[in-house]
Amino acid sequence: MDSAITGLIESYGCLILFVLVGLESLGIPLPGETALIAAAAFAASGHMSIYAVVANAAAAAILGDNGGYWIGRKGGLALVRRYGHFVRLDESKIARAHDFFRKHGAKAVFLGRFIALLRTWAALLAGVGEMKYSTFMWFNITGGITWAITFGTLGYIFGHNLPKLEHYVGQVSFVVTLLGLLAASFVMGARWFRANSNQLSGRVSNLAEHIANSRILKDVCRRHPRACELIVKRFEPAGYLGLHLTLGLIISLAALWLFGGVTEGVIHNDPITQFDLAVLDWFQGHITPSGFRVIAAISWLGAPLTMTTVGVLVALALALRRRWLPLAGWTAALTGAGVLDLALKHIIQRPRPIYAINCYSYSFPSGHAMGSLVGYGMLAYLLVIFWGTNRRAQGAIVFTAALLIGAIGLSRLCLGVHYFSDVIGGYSGGVFWLSACVTAIEITRRHPKIILNH
Numbered sequence: 515m516d517s518a519i520t521g522l523i524e525s526y527g528c529l530i531l532f533v534l535v536g537l538e539s540l541g542i543p544l545p546g547e548t549a550l551i552a553a554a555a556f557a558a559s560g561h562m563s564i565y566a567v568v569a570n571a572a573a574a575a576i577l578g579d580n581g582g583y584w585i586g587r588k589g590g591l592a593l594v595r596r597y598g599h600f601v602r603l604d605e606s607k608i609a610r611a612h613d614f615f616r617k618h619g620a621k622a623v624f625l626g627r628f629i630a631l632l633r634t635w636a637a638l639l640a641g642v643g644e645m646k647y648s649t650f651m652w653f654n655i656t657g658g659i660t661w662a663i664t665f666g667t668l669g670y671i672f673g674h675n676l677p678k679l680e681h682y683v684g685q686v687s688f689v690v691t692l693l694g695l696l697a698a699s700f701v702m703g704a705r706w707f708r709a710n711s712n713q714l715s716g717r718v719s720n721l722a723e724h725i726a727n728s729r730i731l732k733d734v735c736r737r738h739p740r741a742c743e744l745i746v747k748r749f750e751p752a753g754y755l756g757l758h759l760t761l762g763l764i765i766s767l768a769a770l771w772l773f774g775g776v777t778e779g780v781i782h783n784d785p786i787t788q789f790d791l792a793v794l795d796w797f798q799g800h801i802t803p804s805g806f807r808v809i810a811a812i813s814w815l816g817a818p819l820t821m822t823t824v825g826v827l828v829a830l831a832l833a834l835r836r837r838w839l840p841l842a843g844w845t846a847a848l849t850g851a852g853v854l855d856l857a858l859k860h861i862i863q864r865p866r867p868i869y870a871i872n873c874y875s876y877s878f879p880s881g882h883a884m885g886s887l888v889g890y891g892m893l894a895y896l897l898v899i900f901w902g903t904n905r906r907a908q909g910a911i912v913f914t915a916a917l918l919i920g921a922i923g924l925s926r927l928c929l930g931v932h933y934f935s936d937v938i939g940g941y942s943g944g945v946f947w948l949s950a951c952v953t954a955i956e957i958t959r960r961h962p963k964i965i966l967n968h
Contacts, residue, residue, distance in 0.1 A: 527553055527562050532574040539578025539658075541585065541638045546575075547665060554669025568666040575627065575658035579637035583650055586641025619645040620653045627657040628664075763953070769945035773879075776939045780864060780878055790933035794867055797928050809928045816886035816922035821848065824889060828896075840896055843955040850947055851888040855881045858943065869930025880932045883940030884947075886922040890915045891948045 531553045538546030550571045557564040619640055626636030640650050779786040801809070814820060825848045832841040864878035875881070894915035898908045923941060926932040 527556060528566050528570045531567065532570045535571050535574035536578040536581075538634055539575050539582060539637060541582045541634055543634050546571075547633070550662065550665050551669035554666045558670045564666060564670050568662045571666060572659045572662035575661060576655055579623075579627075579654045579658065580651070582635075582637035583641040583645075583647070583654075586638040587644060588641075619643065620649055623650055623653040624657040624660075627661040761953075765949040766946050766953070769942045769949065773939060773942035773946060776935050776942065777862065777878070780935050780939070781862065786935050787933075790935050793927060793934045794869065794930060798869055798930050801928055806929070809925045812921050813882060813925035813929055815918065816882035816925075818852075818881070818885065821885045821889045824893070828893060832896075837900070839955060839958055840900070843951055844892060844896065846954075847888050847892045847948065847951040848885075850951070851885055851944065852881075854943060854947055855879065855884050855940070858939075864936070867930055867933060870932075873931050877932060878936045879939035879943050880923065880926050880936040881940065882926050882932075883919075883923040883937045884944040885940075887919050887941055887944030888948045888951075890919055891944070892951065895952055 531549050534544050534549040535546035538544040550567070553562060553567045553571070554564060556562045557567050623636055623640055623645075627633055637650075637654065776786065778784070825844070828844055829841060832838075832844060858879055859876040859881075862878045863876050866873045866875075866877045870877075894911050897911050919941075923937040926937055927934060
């Protein structure tokens with residue numbers, strides 16, 4: 515390293531670190547964590563004191579967060595109250611923010627220090643939410659010190675592999691942030707739907723009434739009364755062959771259409787196959803050995819042995835509870851998915867990607883994607899129908915199943931054992947079969963002449 519640059523770092527490195535971390539904590543998106551890791555790496559080379567690096571980073575984080583808190587408390591809340599109506603922020607939403615920071619503020623302030631984006635805005639949001647200052651300050655201090663020691667130590671130990679360390683830290687922060695945003699979006703969407711369900715239901719009812727009273731529809735129903743009666747029954751929520759059958763048919767046809775389109779593209783080497791190669795090469799160029807091991811563990815959750823084990827355990831639980839109808843549906847779903855996957859593979863006979871090692875079956879469709887969607891999707895359905903006690907529990911079940919299914923499909927791309935179209939084909943085929951099985955169970959459950967312990 516140039517002696518002039520080294521001299522500047524030795525003289526002003528701690529000051530630069532203090533400014534970057536402090537401004538980031540104040541609410542300005544600057545690379546404070548990267549600066550801490552870099553400074554610790556320089557300390558490992560003997561150009562700075564690691565104790566000074568950690569102390570400066572901790573002090574800057576604490577003071578910056580403290581400033582961000584008071585900016586949010588004094589200025590941010592006033593701005594929200596004055597201009598919040600432009601983005602639909604009213605007193606009820608401010609009250610919910612206050613309630614959130616009263617219940618979860620300590621965790622948000624402490625853990626936010628370790629997560630990208632939250633590190634910049636956690637203190638500001640705590641101020642806007644009027645979190646109790648003594649609680650904020652305690653977790654601000656402990657979070658700042660723990661963060662500085664943790665990443666200072668990592669930078670010092672791995673000082674000679676600084677780019678690799680920054681890459682790993684950035685990936686972890688990004689993934690945690692993305693999952694947090696997805697979970698928050700799901701929760702906010704569910705709350706909005708619950709809050710506006712009556713209004714939405716009213717609008718749908720008004721629209722349906724308007725359509726029903728239209729002159730054209732009345733003329734059609736007068737000329738074809740039996741056909742109109744049949745259509746009306748198909749949309750009755752509680753009917754034997756009502757809305758559940760209609761939705762099942764729509765979902766099944768949509769999934770079948772998607773599967774047919776993807777299959778045609780694979781057979782005729784349409785542009786989707788070029789996209790397959792680009793996606794596969796990108797994943798193989800970015801996956802690391804440690805990431806490979808984690809992804810392999812996720813993929814194992816959708817493996818045939820795992821799904822068979824889950825199938826047997828759930829079947830035993832249903833049999834012990836004498837749930838014969840769900841047991842028949844569960845058995846048909848898993849068995850049919852396996853047969854469907856095997857048959858489609860031998861019909862299409864698409865070779866595996868060049869990265870696939872020790873894979874002796876055909877590539878299209880992905881058995882992991884299809885099996886996990888049918889298996890975990892059916893399990894989520896059974897839990898929601900028979901054990902989901904409230905909407906929140908039901909939403910959590912569906913969200914967990916969707917997250918697991920998506921992770922398994924993504925893992926097959928990361929491992930290089932399937933193409934993108936293989937996974938989409940597996941999902942679309944799985945949706946078709948799952949929809950058919952669920953619809954059959956619902957029809958049987960609602961049949962007035964069938965008496966089963968279901």
